[in-house]
Amino acid sequence: MKSEKDAIKESDCFEELFDKYSPVIFRMRTRYYIRDFESDDWLQEGRLALLKAIKTYKKDQGTTFGLYYKTVLENHICSLLRKQEAKKRKALHQSISIENSGLELFTDYLFYNEYIEEQVSICDQFDHNRIQLSDLERQTLHYYIQGYNLDEISSMVDQEERKVSNALNRVKNKIKTEITF
Structure with missing residues (x-):
């Protein structure tokens, strides 16, 4: 020893x-x-x-x-x-497709929606088409929710990483803007 x-x-x-x-x-x-x-x-x-x-x-x-x-x-x-x-x-x-199952499931993955009211509001905003997303924003959100990083997403959507990052930030900002309590 x-x-x-x-x-x-x-x-x-x-x-x-x-x-x-x-x-x-x-x-x-x-x-x-x-x-x-x-x-x-x-x-x-x-x-x-x-x-x-x-x-x-x-x-x-x-x-x-x-x-x-x-x-x-x-x-x-x-x-x-x-x-x-x-x-x-x-x-x-x-994973479950956003397009096929509705967007109510994706709220679990976003960092800023800590309260159930926010989750319900976010789902409602998407269900009633109050938050409009471009094709790039929708694809970016879809892959982001599945856990891909920005580099991987940019390869999958055939866009520069900077554009993908901007698209994700726009999605988050649109969601934040539409949530009113």
Whole structure:
């Protein structure tokens, strides 16, 4: 069993090694996008990958530890991306079309409608065609509700991301403008 002194020394060595290889995490962060990941999340995943690399690295593999760590981290990030995509696909299978089911279901996904009165009002506005949406706005809202990000939506509707972002903002503003209490 390790003494407290050994554990502290081991922890210090780990942090020193982590500091040395943390630029690998920052480069990886520029290459991959993981939804809802903040800087602390990337650092935590980098620490997990470093721990795995330390435990599995063998000097006789013919590669440096830095390169090995980069590979382990990249594989770890790819696994996270696969899980994210699997969740998105699962959500797509469970999704319901706005056009086919009415817009009453989409209110669960908007961030600013915290009260039931707002939800009812939003549904009423759409049901009575008081909120008019362009084709781009309707498509953008449809895919946004399904959980796609702006980059993905722009690819699906064949528009620049800036135009898609503006369309989504217009939809939200139209909804906010029409809700009166």
